[in-house]
Structure formats: structure tokens, C-alpha cells
Amino acid sequence: MGLKKGPWTAEEDLILITYINHNGHGNWRALPKRAGLLRCGKSCRLRWMNYLRPDIKRGNFTMEEEETIIKLHQELGNRWSVIAARLPGRTDNEIKNVWNTHLKKRLHNSQPKPGTHLHAIGSSESDHTNSESNSPLYSSSEISSLSGGVGGADAGGSEAYMVMDPLDHDLPEMDESFWSEVFSGDDSSATSDFSAGNSDSQLQFSDSFGSSGLSAEGDMEFWYNLFSRAEDLLELPQF
DNA sequence: AACTTTCCCAACCGCACGGCT
DNA sequence: AAGCCGTGCGGTTGGGAAAGT
Numbered sequence: 104m105g106l107k108k109g110p111w112t113a114e115e116d117l118i119l120i121t122y123i124n125h126n127g128h129g130n131w132r133a134l135p136k137r138a139g140l141l142r143c144g145k146s147c148r149l150r151w152m153n154y155l156r157p158d159i160k161r162g163n164f165t166m167e168e169e170e171t172i173i174k175l176h177q178e179l180g181n182r183w184s185v186i187a188a189r190l191p192g193r194t195d196n197e198i199k200n201v202w203n204t205h206l207k208k209r210l211h212n213s214q215p216k217p218g219t220h221l222h223a224i225g226s227s228e229s230d231h232t233n234s235e236s237n238s239p240l241y242s243s244s245e246i247s248s249l250s251g252g253v254g255g256a257d258a259g260g261s262e263a264y265m266v267m268d269p270l271d272h273d274l275p276e277m278d279e280s281f282w283s284e285v286f287s288g289d290d291s292s293a294t295s296d297f298s299a300g301n302s303d304s305q306l307q308f309s310d311s312f313g314s315s316g317l318s319a320e321g322d323m324e325f326w327y328n329l330f331s332r333a334e335d336l337l338e339l340p341q342f
Numbered sequence: 343a344a345c346t347t348t349c350c351c352a353a354c355c356g357c358a359c360g361g362c363t
Numbered sequence: 364a365a366g367c368c369g370t371g372c373g374g375t376t377g378g379g380a381a382a383g384t
Contacts, residue, residue, distance in 0.1 A: 109377090110352070132369065148370080149353065184372060196352075199373075204350055347383070354376075362368085 107141040111150050115140060119147055120155050153194045160192025164201055172198055173206055 111119075122138035128151065131144035140147060153159075164172075168190055175186045183195035183202075190198065 108354075130369075144369085145355090145371095146353075152371090153352075181373065195372075200351055203374095345384085347381100349381075350379095352377095352379105355374085356372105357374105358372080359370085360368105361370105363366090 105141065106143050106146075108146075111154075115142070116150070116155060119151060123151060123155075149196075153196045158192055159194065164193075168193070169201070169206060172202060173210065176202065176206075 118138055118140055122134065126137070128134055128148070131148045134140075134144055134147050135142045138147075142150075171190060172186060175189060179185055181199075183199045187193055187195040187198050
């Protein structure tokens with residue numbers, strides 16, 4: 104009752120991430136009330152699992168990943184969560200979408216005509232509708248369209264973060280300067296760890312926040328520091 | 343430029359399952 | 364055993380973006 108639906112705003116994302124970094128998710132059903140979000144627990148869980156988790160891998164699916172998906176789908180069928188478990192950093196939803204929008208069509212198009220020999224599915228570059236071998240299946244614009252929430256900058260890191268807020272809250276524009284502000288400050292170990300790829304922190308800095316620069320085992324201390332800074336800048340409630 | 347169609351992805355929905363009482 | 368609750372899974376869809384006319 105009175106719960107919000109539809110796309111998540113940057114503000115909601117920050118509240119959710121900050122809350123989970125401070126408290127863990129615990130009971131998903133109770134989380135939105137405790138965090139002050141007008142969302143159901145299910146929606147919070149989905150947003151976290153599919154988008155906000157620090158170990159989410161963003162960007163192109165590699166040929167290897169696509170072939171793995173095709174192979175596993177042959178073995179397992181539509182068991183997306185099992186397939187996702189074999190592809191670190193990829194979510195079941197993402198894999199399901201890639202399958203339904205690209206791989207299924209590709210396989211369909213490459214179905215051998217009657218009387219022709221079968222060949223191993225996914226074993227040949229010629230199976231790909233994208234004729235450029237070793238090139239990513241998705242364009243950079245497609246990838247950037249994935250970035251509706253935190254980590255919105257594309258691989259070039261030059262685009263301003265788009266704040267979607269239907270309530271028209273007075274949110275600061277979250278462009279590169281926002282993140283550099285978040286990373287600034289002597290008390291932020293994240294800054295040096297992040298930029299220097301400090302192995303102790305198990306973090307490596309790539310060219311933009313939200314890209315695959317964060318290792319799968321990116322530690323929670325980094326996220327804690329990062330969103331503590333964000334809290335200060337956005338004046339979010341402290342938990 | 344304006345309009346229509348197609349594509350794609352984030353998010354929703356309904357259901358199944360396991361744990362607990 | 365039955366009922367409730369929380370969680371996870373897979374199918375589906377709304378709507379924005381891109382492409383086509």
C-alpha cells in the first residue's frame with residue numbers, strides 16, 4: 104500500500120546501498136521500512152542483486168561468456184540462476200535477457216538447414232551475427248544504457264550521471280566531479296586504495312566507477328567509505 | 343521533422359520451495 | 364501435517380531508445 108514502483112532513482116539507490124553497507128540486508132521484507140524506502144522488500148532485493156551489488160560485472164559479454172551460456176543452456180535449460188552461478192559477476196536476469204534478445208536468435212539463425220551437417224553450437228565465429236571477430240556483441244551505447252543507477256558513467260567515464268527523480272528532488276548532479284568529491288578527503292582510504300590499485304584492499308581502479316574495475320572480492324570497507332562520503336555530500340540520513 | 347515500428351533491458355508478477363512453529 | 368513467512372526463480376512486460384519510413 105502506497106509503495107513506489109517503477110525505475111529506481113539515484114537517491115533510492117544510495118539509500119539502499121548505504122543501509123546495506125551499514126547493516127547488511129537482513130530481512131528483506133523489513134529492510135525498506137528500516138531504511139526509509141517506499142519499496143517492497145522484493146523490489147529492494149532485486150535492485151541489490153541485479154544492479155547494486157559491488158561484485159556485479161558490467162560491460163560486454165565476452166565470446167567466452169556467451170559460449171558458456173550457450174553450452175550451459177544446452178545442459179541445464181532455462182535454469183538462469185544456476186547458469187549465473189557459473190559466470191562470476193553476471194546476474195540471472197542479465198543472462199536471461201542476453202539469451203532472449205541475442206543468443207536465442209543467433210542460434211535460431213544458425214540452425215542448419217535440412218540436409219546440412221550439424222556443427223558445434225557456439226564453436227565458430229561465423230555463428231555470430233556480429234561479423235567482427237573478437238569484437239564485443241554490444242556497442243558502447245548499449246552498454247551505457249545499462250547504467251541507469253549508481254555507476255552510471257560509461258567506460259570512457261566522460262558522461263554525466265543522469266539523475267532520474269520523478270519527485271524532482273533537489274539532487275546534485277552526479278558527474279565525474281561528484282565522484283571525485285566522494286573520493287576526496289584525507290580520511291578516505293578508499294581514495295588511495297582505489298586509484299593506486301592497492302592490493303591490500305583487493306581493489307583495482309579501472310577507468311570509471313561502475314566498470315569492471317572492482318574485483319569480485321571488492322571489500323565492504325571500500326563501499327563503506329565510499330557511501331559514507333556520499334551520505335555527507337547528499338546529506339542522507341545516517342543509520 | 344514527424345511518426346511508426348522494433349529492440350532491449352530493468353523491473354514486476356506469480357509461483358515454488360525451504361524453514362519454522 | 365498444516366499453515367505461515369521469507370526468499371529465490373523464471374516468465375513476462377512497460378517504456379525508453381534506436382532504427383526505419
